Amino acid sequence: MSKRTNDSDAPESADRPTILDVAAACGVSPATVSNVLANKPYVREQTRQLVLQKVAELGYRASRAAQSLRTGRSWSVGLIIGDISNPYVAEIVQGVEEVLWAKRNNLILCNTGFDADRKMAYTSSLLDQHVDGLILVSQSFSEEEARALNLVDVPVVTVNRACEALKSDQVGIDGAGGIRAAVQYLAQLGHRRIAFVKGAASSPSADGRYVAYTQAVRAHKVVSDSALVVQGDYSMESGSIAVRELWARGAAPTAIVAANDLMAIGALGALKEMGVDVPRDVSVIGFDDIFLSNHPLVRLTTVHYSKRDIGANAARLLMRRIEGDRGDGPRAVTLDTSLVVRGTTAPPRAVRPANGAPMAKTRVKSMRAASKARPSRRASQS
Amino acid sequence: MSKRTNDSDAPESADRPTILDVAAACGVSPATVSNVLANKPYVREQTRQLVLQKVAELGYRASRAAQSLRTGRSWSVGLIIGDISNPYVAEIVQGVEEVLWAKRNNLILCNTGFDADRKMAYTSSLLDQHVDGLILVSQSFSEEEARALNLVDVPVVTVNRACEALKSDQVGIDGAGGIRAAVQYLAQLGHRRIAFVKGAASSPSADGRYVAYTQAVRAHKVVSDSALVVQGDYSMESGSIAVRELWARGAAPTAIVAANDLMAIGALGALKEMGVDVPRDVSVIGFDDIFLSNHPLVRLTTVHYSKRDIGANAARLLMRRIEGDRGDGPRAVTLDTSLVVRGTTAPPRAVRPANGAPMAKTRVKSMRAASKARPSRRASQS
DNA sequence: TTGTAAGCGTTATCAT
DNA sequence: ATGATAACGCTTACAA
Numbered sequence: 001m002s003k004r005t006n007d008s009d010a011p012e013s014a015d016r017p018t019i020l021d022v023a024a025a026c027g028v029s030p031a032t033v034s035n036v037l038a039n040k041p042y043v044r045e046q047t048r049q050l051v052l053q054k055v056a057e058l059g060y061r062a063s064r065a066a067q068s069l070r071t072g073r074s075w076s077v078g079l080i081i082g083d084i085s086n087p088y089v090a091e092i093v094q095g096v097e098e099v100l101w102a103k104r105n106n107l108i109l110c111n112t113g114f115d116a117d118r119k120m121a122y123t124s125s126l127l128d129q130h131v132d133g134l135i136l137v138s139q140s141f142s143e144e145e146a147r148a149l150n151l152v153d154v155p156v157v158t159v160n161r162a163c164e165a166l167k168s169d170q171v172g173i174d175g176a177g178g179i180r181a182a183v184q185y186l187a188q189l190g191h192r193r194i195a196f197v198k199g200a201a202s203s204p205s206a207d208g209r210y211v212a213y214t215q216a217v218r219a220h221k222v223v224s225d226s227a228l229v230v231q232g233d234y235s236m237e238s239g240s241i242a243v244r245e246l247w248a249r250g251a252a253p254t255a256i257v258a259a260n261d262l263m264a265i266g267a268l269g270a271l272k273e274m275g276v277d278v279p280r281d282v283s284v285i286g287f288d289d290i291f292l293s294n295h296p297l298v299r300l301t302t303v304h305y306s307k308r309d310i311g312a313n314a315a316r317l318l319m320r321r322i323e324g325d326r327g328d329g330p331r332a333v334t335l336d337t338s339l340v341v342r343g344t345t346a347p348p349r350a351v352r353p354a355n356g357a358p359m360a361k362t363r364v365k366s367m368r369a370a371s372k373a374r375p376s377r378r379a380s381q382s
Numbered sequence: 383m384s385k386r387t388n389d390s391d392a393p394e395s396a397d398r399p400t401i402l403d404v405a406a407a408c409g410v411s412p413a414t415v416s417n418v419l420a421n422k423p424y425v426r427e428q429t430r431q432l433v434l435q436k437v438a439e440l441g442y443r444a445s446r447a448a449q450s451l452r453t454g455r456s457w458s459v460g461l462i463i464g465d466i467s468n469p470y471v472a473e474i475v476q477g478v479e480e481v482l483w484a485k486r487n488n489l490i491l492c493n494t495g496f497d498a499d500r501k502m503a504y505t506s507s508l509l510d511q512h513v514d515g516l517i518l519v520s521q522s523f524s525e526e527e528a529r530a531l532n533l534v535d536v537p538v539v540t541v542n543r544a545c546e547a548l549k550s551d552q553v554g555i556d557g558a559g560g561i562r563a564a565v566q567y568l569a570q571l572g573h574r575r576i577a578f579v580k581g582a583a584s585s586p587s588a589d590g591r592y593v594a595y596t597q598a599v600r601a602h603k604v605v606s607d608s609a610l611v612v613q614g615d616y617s618m619e620s621g622s623i624a625v626r627e628l629w630a631r632g633a634a635p636t637a638i639v640a641a642n643d644l645m646a647i648g649a650l651g652a653l654k655e656m657g658v659d660v661p662r663d664v665s666v667i668g669f670d671d672i673f674l675s676n677h678p679l680v681r682l683t684t685v686h687y688s689k690r691d692i693g694a695n696a697a698r699l700l701m702r703r704i705e706g707d708r709g710d711g712p713r714a715v716t717l718d719t720s721l722v723v724r725g726t727t728a729p730p731r732a733v734r735p736a737n738g739a740p741m742a743k744t745r746v747k748s749m750r751a752a753s754k755a756r757p758s759r760r761a762s763q764s
Numbered sequence: 765t766t767g768t769a770a771g772c773g774t775t776a777t778c779a780t
Numbered sequence: 781a782t783g784a785t786a787a788c789g790c791t792t793a794c795a796a
Contacts, residue, residue: 016532018772018773018774019773019774019775020773028782028783029782029783029784030773030774030775030783031775031776031782031783031784031785032781032782032783034774034775034776035775035781035782038775042781042782043781043782044781044782047781047782059532061506061509061510062510062773062774063451063510063512063772063773063774064510064511064512065447065448065450065451065456065511065512065772065773065774066447066451066772066773066774066775066788067773067774067775068446068447068450068774068788069445069447069448069451069772069773069774069775069788069789069790070773070774070775070776070787070788071774071775071776071788072788074447076490076511079491084472084475084476084479085469085472085473085476085673087467087469087472087673090466090467090469090472091467093466093491093493094466094467094493097466097491097492097493101493101500101504104507106490106507106511107490107491107492108458108488108489108490108491109461109475109479109489109490109491110479110489111475111476111479111483118483122483124443125486125488127443128443128444128445128446129446129447129458129488130445130446130447150398150441236677240678265677265679268678268679269677269678269679270678272678272679273678291467291469292674292677295618295647295651295674296622296650296651296652296654296655297647297650297651297654297679297680298679400788400789400790401789401790401791402789402790410766410767411766411767411768412767412789412790412791413766413767413768413769413791413792414765414766414767416790416791416792417765417766417791417792420791424765424766425765425766426765426766429765429766444789444790445788445789445790447788447789447790448772448788448789448790448791449789449790449791450772450790451771451772451773451774451788451789451790452771452772452789452790452791452792453772453790453791453792454772
């Protein structure tokens with residue numbers, strides 16, 4: 001019998017039945033109930049049925065706290081992100097959520113606002129509760145931080161950033177390939193003065209994209225001029241400022257590549273306010289293909305990749321590690337990008353009469369966008 | 383002494399120190415360590431210092447699982463939302479996250495995709511882990527669901543929806559007041575044919591906004607015609623469709639009020655494609671003031687309210703209950719709205735010459751937008 | 765002011 | 781195939 005007061009006269013008692021209640025109801029030991037619930041192969045079919053029935057009857061649900069305490073697993077993973085209201089982050093979260101849900105894991109969301117203290121506090125709180133793993137989006141731990149947290153044993157995967165301190169798995173996108181495809185496409189359209197709006201100064205991904213821009217500019221023999229490069233910080237606002245800066249410098253470009261969509265869209269806004277027509281006077285290409293970019297009012301040509309896949313891949317990588325995969329060193333998955341041509345790109349004014357279709361709506365794989373001759377190559381291999 | 387193998391010769395052992403290790407290191411009992419950590423008033427200052435020091439030295443952190451098991455509290459709350467990639471949801475989450483963080487509570491995020499089965503599965507999983515409370519965004523439990531989950535005792539607060547089954551606290555916005563202010567503003571501008579795009583058919587908030595529209599139309603003696611009302615579902619797509627439907631019906635309106643921004647923006651897209659100029663040919667007002675709406679390319683006049691405040695209020699209400707407030711019945715907080723006049727509204731063509739400033743950028747409290755005579759009144763009181 | 769000991773609800777290791 | 785029993789790491793009476 002249960003030690004509780006709820007006997008059969010009061011079956012709807014307020015507090016939850018424990019495994020002992022189930023065991024008592026079945027006339028078996030708690031261990032057997034546990035074995036049934038864990039699908040152990042050696043329980044007699046008859047007992048299994050009985051237990052299952054009583055479990056349903058009593059509405060028994062195992063206490064996660066007790067399970068965690070006993071097994072050391074919490075069936076939850078921590079997701080540490082910088083800014084949940086950034087539209088592309090939401091999609092990543094969705095991808096993560098989906099695969100975790102499939103494995104009945106919980107997602108514990110931590111929003112740091114890119115504050116290092118909060119990141120540390122959150123992480124150690126997650127460690128307190130024995131999360132089975134950690135996913136960091138656009139964040140990383142320094143050697144020092146990793147040491148302070150004593151981040152041993154708990155699997156970590158980073159998104160859009162490497163973490164040298166741990167040798168953790170990571171998933172990212174081929175940012176450089178995307179930028180190359182964008183520059184190449186503009187070059188083929190006839191543009192010679194292609195400006196670049198850089199991402200946040202502290203961001204590794206921003207560096208990579210900038211390097212890719214400079215390489216592509218050289219490769220396509222297009223004008224390379226430091227006056228065409230302006231620093232942004234990934235925010236929409238900084239895109240507007242960048243454009244004004246560009247024009248203030250004199251020699252305006254005929255095309256602009258921004259390191260992300262938010263800045264490209266900010267640029268679009270500034271251009272509109274300045275009375276510069278897109279794409280007639282200037283072409284604009286972004287990076288990310290956020291929700292907003294496909295809107296009829298925006299129709300931004302941009303580098304596309306699946307945010308949801310990023311999240312899903314991160315979660316899958318993590319689950320593999322959690323499930324015991326100690327395989328060869330850190331794994332890294334890099335997702336492909338593709339250029340989506342929408343309404344903000346066209347040949348520059350000079351060559352325009354000779355060339356049609358400024359509003360093409362095709363989506364093209366990065367390389368194909370520029371080089372019809374070799375349809376099977378990808379930007380990431382160029 | 384600790385029963386573990388890590389004595390002072392191997393202080394950096396891999397597995398985490400327990401309270402016993404700390405107690406041993408201090409030469410006190412585990413209870414004392416616990417008391418120190420719980421800030422019990424009666425511990426000797428000297429002991430407190432010693433314990434604190436050793437705790438820091440060993441890097442001891444209490445196991446949440448053990449604490450939960452013992453105390454029944456988990457220091458985490460579940461947040462059940464329909465669609466995390468909806469831009470306005472992200473801001474609500476941010477508000478929730480902020481107040482939970484302040485109280486060092488965890489946020490467990492559950493994305494149901496508005497699927498009832500997933501909602502139920504997630505909820506019972508949250509219950510398994512003894513979450514201290516639940517926040518439901520734009521969702522609710524039926525009597526039956528509530529019974530199936532045995533949702534007793536765990537505090538719940540709903541956002542943008544009531545839950546009659548529980549008599550839970552709720553936070554919402556004065557949607558009706560916002561819609562009234564929108565209609566009133568348009569009427570004062572001189573519009574007579576004001577269309578309305580309804581929200582999702584199953585949504586209580588959509589009903590409320592529609593009712594407010596009909597009342598306002600009557601109050602302002604503007605044309606009331608069922609041909610001016612079209613069903614949407616809160617999606618951008620449905621806003622586009624609604625506009626085409628409206629025009630297909632013949633007598634086009636001179637103004638459109640949409641039950642949310644996404645639909646209003648969809649409408650803007652369709653109007654652009656149809657060559658109908660906004661605001662010259664038709665005015666458009668949305669509801670929500672999402673991030674997108676303030677963009678230079680969009681500049682949507684809309685009903686504003688603080689999404690972050692909604693989240694913060696929900697979290698605060700919940701924390702009060704968790705902390706033991708059993709006060710008088712369900713509490714409800716209703717946040718104010720205000721009309722933000724941007725670029726998508728102007729007087730209708732007929733009266734336009736007589737009236738200026740179609741691009742006013744002022745933000746106005748709802749009522750003031752329409753009635754300069756009584757600047758202190760609010761839409762919610764009209 | 766501090767220590768002892770019971771117990772929270774599981775699961776794992778033995779026996780049987 | 782099933783049952784005792786001992787942890788897991790903490791908090792909290794209660795005793796000292």
